[in-house]
Amino acid sequence: MKIIYFVFLFFCCISLPAQTIPPLSIPLQTPDMPSWARLMYSKPLNMISLDSAYRAYYATHEFEKNNYTRYYKRLLRNVEHYLTTDGIVRERREDEILAPNPTTKKNARVAAANWTAIGPMETYFEPNNNGLGQLCPWQTNVYAFDIAKSNPSILYCVSETGAFFKSINKGKSWTMLRPQIYSSSEAVTISPVDPNVVYVGVNNGIFGTTDGGATWNYVWQLNGAWVMDIKVSPTNQDMIYAATNKGLYVSTDRAKTWTQRLSKQACELELNPANSNDIYCLVYNDTTRKRYDFYKSTDAGATFTKRTNGWLADSLGSEGGGRMAVTPADANRIYAVILGANDIPYMMRSDDRGDSWKIAATGKTKDVFDMANWQGFFDLSIAASHTNADHVMTGTANGYRSTDGGVTWKIFGGYGGDFPIHPDVQDMHCIGNESWVSTDGGIYYSTDFFTSTANAETRMSGINGADFWGFDAGWNEDVLVGGRYHNGNTAWHENYNQKFYRMGGAENSTGYVNPLQNRKMYFSDIGGRTISSDINERILSHPVGKFPNESYYHLENSEMAWDPRCYNTVWIGSGNTIWRSTDDGRSYDSIFTSTDKDAVMEHIEISRSNPNVIYVSQRSNTLGNGKIWKTIDAGSTWTELIPPAGTTGGERRVSTITLSGTDENELWWGLASGGSKNKVFKTSDGGKTWENWTTGDIADLGITDIMHQLGTAGGVYAAGSNGRMYYRNNSMSTWSPYGEGLPFSHVTRALKAFYRDNKLRSGSNNGIWETPLYEHSRPIAQPSVDKFVTACERDTLYFDDYSVLERAKATWRWKFDGAIYVSDTTARNPKVLYKTPGVYSVSLTVSNDYGTNTKILDKFITVLPSECDVNPTPMSALNLGGERDVASIPALPALKGAQGFSVTAFVKLDSIQHSFSQLLSNWSSDVGFSFGFAFRGYAKNTNLTFYWNNVPYQLESKFNLPIGEWAHIALTVDTNKVTLYVNGEPWEYKNSKADFKNFDLSKTPWEIGGGLPGQGGNYRGKMDELKLYNRTLTQDEIRDNIHLILPKGSDTSLVAYYQFNESKDARFYNRDGGIHSENGGGKLVISTAPVAAGVSERLTIKDGTSKFAVAGVSLGVNDNTEREVVISRLKS
Incomplete structure (x- = not known):
């Protein structure tokens, strides 16, 4: 008993450093390192100062990934939970490394939670034309x-x-x-x-x-x-x-x-596979030039001697360390990959158990051994085949393999190679004829030493250790998304079983879900994406104009917060400004800017009980302070709330807020770095006074998120690190532990409630976990709609239920005053049409086993006089002049089964266009269609061309559009060719490899004015009279109708017609159908396009005078050349 007591005291006395990064994974300081990076080596380490210097540096320097930026991310991930209020990295407590004995923990209780991991358990490349991609190690x-x-x-x-x-x-x-x-x-x-x-x-x-x-x-x-x-x-x-x-x-x-x-520091060990008395070790030598030496023991480690014969010369350096490999195929063989100076690794080889060495290959030698040190020891491994001693593999950023004893090397995975292996090698092993590699994305397995991809596969099922830096979830459909450290973005839908998508992207703290269009997602590094409920269907793109503040630090981020009444109205904090979009993020208007230019607008809470009331938290590293702003008039005016007494600016600097669903004055404020008595505060009067909700249960909790459970009497969750989770409501005097089932290494990034299934989700550093909510929520009705205003009787309003409602035994009852059509008053998401101008109310009643609730929204829908009929004259044109100005068109089902396709429009270029700028595109379609401007080596140009699968992306036509003049353009797709027209003049393109017959443009959305994603800028200019047809127009039809506005119904193949003549620029009505276009930043300007209602006549003429009877004019020519002429007579 005394011995146990002594050991316990000894462990408690150990100083536990906050920084847990392996020493050799820290990049060496160099004279040319960025100025901000020097702060990473200062003692004490101040992360606020470091972060400020980092941001200031890259505000004036182009960002480029390097060893220091990569280490910065690893550093902050390791220390962010162990900061004092002024940003100093503190020592880690014992109970933050090793789980405390539950019998010694004060007030230890068995929680009612039952947390289980839900993924990502398996990750797949996103679908292509052949369905879902293969299982991949990006997890x-x-x-x-x-x-x-x-x-x-x-x-x-x-x-x-x-x-x-x-x-x-x-x-x-x-x-x-x-x-x-x-x-x-x-x-x-x-x-x-x-x-x-x-x-x-x-x-x-x-x-x-x-x-x-x-x-x-x-x-x-x-x-x-x-x-x-x-x-x-x-x-x-x-x-x-x-x-x-x-x-x-x-x-x-x-x-x-x-x-x-x-x-001295030892970084690597190996035992001889035939004689375990022979021990090999790489040991640090700082007596001369800093380097690693090879040591050998022949007496099972009792003594060691340094073996220098042929070892790497002092002049080449090896301060970065190294790794070794041995093989039972030749017990005398040792390979050692050593990180030398100047980013050059050396492949060392011994054939006599380490008694002598030679350099088999020198890194950064093109076509021989192209490997570099990369991130150093952090990304370094080596393994030798157990069946052939000449087969050896190693890696840093990429995996390389040699089949000639380490002399020549070929990349097999990472940023190149045949195998879809994630870059950044972590570990390698061989056993028998099997070879294994682990990377920043996971584990990959081969049965032939990575010779054939047919004999290799990902082995990651069940490793739910994805490090989420962003996390969001759906509302009515079970959808999960997030940006992850190392592995980019992921998404999951309830129909996918345990399969998650690899969505691409880098490692941003991003990922947002529209609350009612749950398959519609937003990622700051890859843009907007829409997934299907079918895992095999292609992922679609949609435009996004701006993203919220994001950060690798917990809670130091903003969000996309949707108006509960309209799921296309969204608020974000970007910089020190609050922004609002009414078109689901395609474009934004600034609403409020803090007087502190260095401030960061973060968490946004919009009241369900009164959406004019909004709270926003603000962080200021410069001032070392945090505050809350409040508006009671939907953003017209803002006031600063008085902070809770006894809190310091440093305690409030990093914080988050959560708001009641039934009382706009009931708000909770969680302080990430609050002292033991300042963790969570509650106001019941809109911020005039505060009640301290901190108790001893959470006194040492580093808060990473708090969340109010809507439909409860003040129920709030508080999450932290080490698998800690707590719950408290108005009837509880203390916080109840609610983390049962979470691993001790679990750190919550964000909490999300999925009320439909009575679930609480935690997006964390160890994947996504869920448990039943602490208590069932009472229903809170909340109707939501895609828009508040319509000016077209063919403009469907899509209502949906944004209620707090557990789905079991749930019912809905809607009422729509003034509607001429309702698809179903008892459905969750009815479709509604209005015709008569006016202002109308909407009500929704929801019920389940836990209650009934009704919400009536007075004067909710405004119906204006119709603007969706064909106008006989050009009134307005769409002007796309800004960097992100685009418009979008939803999928056009009327194109299903089309044997041809045509598009026509008038355009007027403002300037020479960026490479890959497009006029109309449908990149997500099965043929990757787009109509716009040429690549031309990324040089600006005005060459009109198109894009289609198996058509060279360098394709150019004979047309270079004029700048500052209206031009009529057209594109037609026939079974074996595509024809472009400019002002009626054709240019024909044929390609036997391109399939112009079997295509489907009906399932995927369109974009007006956008560029090739990630490649080209947007179109800069004006557009008018955009028309899309589900057949191939003839040359005669195109020429006859260039200048004519035809009445509705003139051509049944016309599936979409946009005149851009609306009184407001939010939506462009389809003048010949019900699929309307949504604006994303463009402006309506007066149109001067040469088009109107009228007549046209086409004749073939030559020398003499020709009478155009229909057009009412005569035309004379003085030569005998035969030509076709079309004359249009327009009504003014």
């Missing part, structure tokens, strides 16, 4: 893994965020383990003879299990130690070796005691 950064030599079906791995996993079927599926420690690892080792014995290098030592991962504990502890490699003797399990930043340690009694055998 979780797996730092280290090992394969049991005694049973190769068993593997263990550890993710970057400290999640432990085990597989018993060669990685085909994985199960999360619960070691009750929060630490990543670079060293995982399974006993060669017992797969139940595993050692993992963690913060301050080694964690171990002897029962296959069921229970874990420290088997060795050393303050400040970081373990970079562990090996167990295959002939004597008592012999364990650990390479650490504190030196090389050896245990001879199965980890009971440890002895330091080498005092």
Whole structure:
């Protein structure tokens, strides 16, 4: 009993550093490093100062990824939960690394929660024309893994965020383990003879299990130690070796005691596969030039000697460390990849057990060994085949393989190569004829040493360790999205089972879902995307004009907050300004700007009970303060709320807010860095006074989010790190733990309620988790619609239910005053038409087992006099002059089954156009259609062309459109050709490889004026009289009708006709149908296009006078050349 007590006290006395990044993963300081980066090496480390310097630097310098920017992200991810109010990185507490004994935790209670992981469990490349892409390793950064030599079906791995996993079927599926420690690892080792014995290098030592991962504990502890490699003797399990930043340690009694055998930092270990007495080690040498030397022991680690024959010369440097590989195919062979100076790695080889060495290959040698140091030791590994000693693979950014003993190398995955392996190699292993690689995205497996892609696959099912930096969820459909560290964006729909999409993108803290168009998503790095309920259908694009403030730090971000009454009205904070969009984010207007130019507008709460009341939180790093702004008139005026007494500016700097669904005056304010008595505050009078909701249960909680559960009496969740979650409502005097089931390494990024199924979701550093809500919510009715105003009897209003409503046994009852058509008054989402001008009310009643609630919205819908009939004269034109000015058209079902296609319009260019600028596009269609301007080597031009699958993207036509003049343009698609027209003159294109017969433009949306995504700028100019047809127009038809406005119904093949003559520029009505266009920033201007109602006549004429009887004119010519002439007579 005394011994146990002594050990406990010893552990409590250990100083636990907040920075848990492996020492060798920190990039070296250099004279030419960016000025801001020097702050990362200062002591004490101040993250506010660092972040401010980083942003200031890149405000005046073009951003370029480098080792310092990558390290910055890793650094802040590791320390963001351990900051003082002034930004200083503090020491981590013991209970933040190792889960406390529940019997010693004050007020420990068994929570009612039942958290379970829901993904991503499997990630797939997004669909193409052939359906869903293949399973891919873009899911979780797996730092280290090992394969049991005694049973190769068993593997263990550890993710970057400290999640432990085990597989018993060669990685085909994985199960999360619960070691009750929060630490990543670079060293995982399974006993060669017992797969139940595993050692993992963690913060301050080694964690171990002897029962296959069921229970874990420290088997060795050393303050400040970081373990970079562990090996167990295959002939004597008592012999364990650990390479650490504190030196090389050896245990001879199965980890009971440890002895330091080498005092300098050791980064790598290997045991000779034929003689376990031969131990190899890479050890730091700082006596001359900083470098790593090769040491060898022939007595099982009792003594070591340095072997220098042929080793890397001092002049080449090796301060970055290295990794080694041995192989049972040749016990004399050792490979060592060493990170040399000047970003050059060296592939060293020994054929005599390390007694002598040679450089087999030098990095950054094109076509021989093109590998660079990249991020250094953080992304470095090597493995040799167990069946052929000349086969070896290594990697930093990319994976490389050699089949000639390390002399020549070929990339096989990463930023190149045949294998779809995520860039940034973390670990590599070979066993038998099998080879494995883990990267920033996950684990990949091959049975032929990565020779053929047919013999390789992703092995990630069940590794739910995705590090979410952004997270959002659907409302009526179960949809989950988010931006992830390393792995870009992901999305999931309830019909996809456990399959998640890899959506592309970098690693932004992004991802937003429209609350009622739940398949419509927004990502700051890839733009707008719309997924299908069918996982095999293509993902569509849609324009987005601006995105909210985003940050890698918890809570230091804004959001997309939708007006509860209209799901196309959305608010964001961008910079120090609040912005509002009425077209679902295509364009924005500034509403309010803080007087603090360095302020960041963040969390937005729009009242459901009174949407004119809005609260916005503000953060200011410059002033070291945080505040809340409030408006009671929908943004016309704003006032600053008085903060809670006893709180400091530093405590309020990082915060979040959550608002009642039934009382616009009831608001909660959570302070991320609040002191032990200043965590959560509540106001019941709109911010005039505050009640402190902090109790001892959350006194040491670093808040990462708070969320009010709508439909409850003040129920609020408070989330933090280490799997901690709490709940409190108005009837509770303290916070109740609600984290049962969450792993100790779990850190919540954001909480989302899915009321439909009574679920609470946590998007976290270890994937997405869910549990039943603490209590059932009472219904709160909330009608929502796509628009408040209409001026067309063919303009369908799409209503939907934004109620707080658990779906089981739910019912809806709608009432629409003044409507001429309602699809179903008892549906969740009825469609409604209005005709008579006026202002009308809407009501919705919802019911379930937990109650009934009705909401009446008076004067909700405004119907204006009709503007959707054909106008006989040009009134207005669409002017697209801004960088993001576009308009969109939803999918046009009338194009289904079309054997041809045509589009016509008048355009007037303002200036020379950007490369790839487009007039009309449908990139998401099965043929990737677009009509616009040429590539021309990214040079600006006015060459009119089109894009279609299997048509060269460099295609140019004979037409260069004039600038400052109206030109009539047309495109027709026939079964074997495409014809472009300018002012009636044709240019024909044929290509046997392009399929102009089998296409479908009916399922995907259109964009007016947008560029090729990620490649070209938007169209700059005016457009009028845009028409789309579901057949191929003839040359005669095009010439006859260039200048004519024809009455409605003149051509049944006309499926969409936009005159841009509306009184307001929010929506452009289809003058010949019901699919209308939505504006995204363009402006309506007076049109001077030469078009109107009238007549036209076409004759073939030559020398003499010809009478155009229909047009009422005569035309004389003085030569004998025969020509076709069309004359149009227009009505003024």
